[in-house]
Amino acid sequence: MEAMKGAIFDLDGVLVDTAKYHYLAWKKLADQLGIDFTEADNEQLKGVSRVRSLEILLELGGIEKDELEQSRLRELKNNWYLAFIKDMTEKELLAGAKEYLLQLREEGVKISLGSASKNAISILKSLNIYELFDEIIDGTKVANAKPDPEVFLKAAEGLGLKPNECVVFEDAQAGVQAGKSAGMYVVGIGTKENLPEADEVVAGLYQLVKS
Incomplete structure (x- = not known):
């Protein structure tokens, strides 16, 4: 990290x-x-x-x-x-999500989305966080679904970084496996019981926000 x-x-x-x-x-x-x-x-x-x-x-x-x-x-x-x-707003962001994205930008960390969703861009705009991303790799840009690492490898490439310079944040086992297969450090969002292969697990991004 x-x-x-x-x-x-x-x-x-x-x-x-x-x-x-x-x-x-x-x-x-x-x-x-x-x-x-x-x-x-x-x-x-x-x-x-x-x-x-x-x-x-x-x-x-x-x-x-x-x-x-x-x-x-x-x-x-x-x-x-x-x-x-369609009526989703910023209020539906999970606790600490926007705060953590802003913290990373302040620290000079590049940010990408790596999602299977084909509606990702419209959702990010509805949540008012679209501008915080340097790269967006979604379901319209990949041929293979997680646990295939394609989405994360393309994200790293889009950020101009090597896989081992990137950290993946995932809540699904398939996503954790994809991140590990890509050669990346993986932070699981949830419980260690459900995400045993993650390098570390937090309940939510709010736990990573510096006070």
Whole structure:
């Protein structure tokens, strides 16, 4: 952490809790398909792509759909999700998130987003933190979902830094694995029990803000 030149943040569960909106949208789709989908089931979708998330949902229901129908269902879910988040404001930032970003900028650390979300830019603008990022790598810029390290390697490249000069901030196991595979130090947001492979774990970014 002391040698950190670049900080790469996941979005959902690290900077803002959009997971609840994803859950509501997936739940709405599951209900329409007659699939029993719980918050516990939703844990399997954290940190993975929309394509894989739908595959998991269909697997839970024992349902098969062709690619054309899957594409339609993904679009349907995303439209519901966008409707849920359109009124999001800075008040929905997780505790300490903006303060920590401002602290890093003051310390000269470069900041990137490294998220599977394809709606990341609109969310960052809604939260009034878009201008704090030097680079944004989201789901529109990568071919491989976490735990593949592509998103974090592209973020480091975009910041002009080596992987070992960057620290990843992640709340999902797939993201932690991606960060480690990229050769980066990983700070888990959550509990050590849920993120055993992280180099260190904090409950939230607020714990890293200097008083």
